[in-house]
Amino acid sequence: MGWSVPDRNAIEIRGVRKVFGAGENAVVALDTVSVPIRENEFFTLLGPSGCGKTTLLRLIAGFDYPSAGEILLYGDDIAPLPPFKRPVNTVFQSYALFPHMTVAENIGFGLEMLDRPKAEVKARVAEMLKLVRMEQLANRRTSQISGGQQQRVALARALAPQPKVLLLDEPLSALDYKLRKDMQIELKRLQGETGITFIFVTHDQEEALTMSDRIAVMSAGKILQVGAPRDIYDRPAERFVADFIGESNFLKGEIAGTAGGRATVRLSSGAEIPASLPEGFSPSGAVTIVVRPEHAQLAAANGDASLSGTVENVVYLGTDTHFHLRLDDGSPFIVRRQNSRGGGEGLTQGSRARVLIGADAAQVLKD
Ligand code: ATP
16 A cells, blocks of 8 residues: 655746846746646646746846746745755756866866765765766766767766756757757656656757656746647647647637537538537637647548548558548548558549548647
């Protein structure tokens, strides 16, 4: 019989605003952001360049202060603590290693600065070298190791003082594609093994989906949606989120009825599509729904009041085939077929086709 430990918040961002400059030149980098980040979670801030991700990370680290609001660490306001007194460490995009020092010296540097006993530093460095699988290169200078290895050293150095929270600002962006994929798995492993709360910043949606327990999607200084990767992907609440993560088809229609968190949406063709509603949202009148390309299927057109259109392009991609359609109301629509499953056989450019949308495939958007 085990005890279930209730979720604790490692960090809580409460009504945080950050404005740079003043008057006409004021830039609102964060527009009243609130989010709890749980202990031991891999939490990702995802959004396009300039949306405020780095600013939020810098406020948590203590490199800058909020214009309003507060940041709590295990329930306490951390505003009075200077960066070096916060149990928080940062891994930067540029690893900022000391090139004249060895791998081991770099990893031990933070501990030496904290005046930890020599024996403790040695033991901890050995543990970290093992954790990031760099034992063989302990005595190499960091100027003589590869980019991926430097990344591991930067991580080991940041983890060595056992911070409660590790902040990672686009740490993989300098690596090539293959290495980046490997390091994504590696980072996830490190987070799991150390139990440290990771707050990871990226503009790469695939990276966010691969690694995160939860993702906060940001745009223009606001957090638009927070959820597990699957929630964010399958149930985007706003158009921006649906557009930014994965491929989306948008359809306009009217609410024909709602019940128990679900709606029936009538399209201009008369077709009625069941769709789920974002939590706490009860729309009426005109709405937009989103359908992911892999959640729709194609069939031969049969002339009834269904969703139909003309195939404009068929793109074969090995595992998948993409059918690009122009619906009868003029809107574009993509259907993705997994080739091993089949479907849509015989449809070529110019074919008339009917789009079938699964019972749980469509989602109403808030805007
Ligand atoms: P990127 O992915 O490009 O790093 P980001 O999402 O991290 O972007 P921030 O660096 O947090 O975005 O910037 C948010 C907004 O605040 C941007 O409009 C940026 O120009 C502005 N900004 C950031 N730092 C300052 C500063 N020191 N002075 C003035 N404006 C700033």
